[in-house]
Amino acid sequence: MNRMNDLIEGCSLKGRVLFDGADLYAPSVDPVEVRRRIGMVFQQPNPFPKSIYENIAFGARINGYTGDMDELIERSLRQAAVWDECKDKLNESGYSLSGGQQQRLCIARTIAIQPEVILMDEPCSALDPISTLKIEETMHELKKSFTIVIVTHNMQQALRVSDMTAFFNAEAVEGGSGKVGYLVEFNETDMIFNSPSQQATQDYVSGRFG
């Protein structure tokens, strides 16, 4: 959704992804422009090998942010609910934080570029339940000011954090290499979990496969 799959060789797709009416995969689209509007949080916490301060300032700076950097950093860290843990060590390396804190630092980094949408690819899959809970609390806060698209394998998490849910499945196709993903169903979270229209969704949310 923010063209990160450009980095994967041999990746192909059909259909369109519309973002405020613009097709993100149109050939004339600059992926860098897309990524500045659609921030991304990755599966593994991946802070830069720089100080906590620089981790956040980097994205803002390359995006031409000219305001008060200190203030932006404090606000981003507060929004990501990690300010209290790192307000006294902004000059220490991002690696000095724990996994959960690193992931929230990555979220703060993403918020700092003021995206319109935040894409989270299984942001909690590498974390323990306590950190997961904190990230989820963060998401509830962020939901008020950003659109969040979260990919998760954890159905309880989808139920807890999301308003709308889409169920994707992947199948091997004949003659193709690898699997092909497709959208099965998209609806309000309540509907998906309680009265899905597709049999596959029903099977998945009730734990019969997957």
Added chain:
Amino acid sequence: MTLSSTARLALGVPDLTYRQGLRRNVINRMLTILAGLFAAIAVLPLIAVLAYVLVKGGGMLNLSLFTARSSGLPGEGIGNAVIGTVLVTFISALIAIPVGVGGGIFLAEYSRGGSFAQFIRFGTNVMAGVPSIIAGVFVYIAIVKTKIIFGNSYSALAGGIALSILMLPTVIKTTDEGLKLVSDDLRRAALGVGASRFVTILRITLPSAFTPIATGVVLSIARAAGETAPLIFTALFSSYWPQGINSIFNPIATLSVLIYNYARLPYPAQNELAWAASFVLVLFILIINLFARWLRRFAAS
């Protein structure tokens, strides 16, 4: 038949002492001695060369050595050759570092393992094994003989170009390998916050790979500084002090060529000077190597 626990008790305490005469113990000792012997033989030339240079050259060392030029007259020194070596090595680094690091960046970051990139990788490996005299001949034919640099034939610049050809493969390879070590997570993180590819490489990937790249560059400089063959017919030799900026367009003395020239002469005075120059050159390369080690440790901390 397996022994029951009661039967083992009946045998008493087992004899576990080391028996010297046992076949496997004898062979073990013999092979240990053999391996140690070969290791000693392997380092013997290294120590012998260093010790010889230290003893022969170290005694010659004094300040006037560096303040006098290789004039061929009594009381001559190697001052001009020291400056020449530094200058020629500097020129070669100035050419090889940008080109080599740029090439390495292309291989590691931009090429997607296509045939062009594979050709460059293969070419780099071949070039790393090319004898240094070939680089000298190439520059001699292409630059010295054609007088392509403002009508100058032998020059410090030609020498620097010849050395940079020797440095290039190492710089390309270490940059390529260094960048490959940088985790893809970091690249994705930078791209994910909207950095362009160029900014990602300049601000995130290159700094992360700084240590291996810098170490490779420094070691390649150390290699180039000691080269003689490509300099004999590119930078040639001069018995005068380098004069200002013009000196890069004129023949220049270097330590290695000075050693080559003076060691062959039948006069003891010049031979001693060659020893002194050897000592200085070895010291020079030793210091560069120590700097590379320090660089590695500095970044590790």
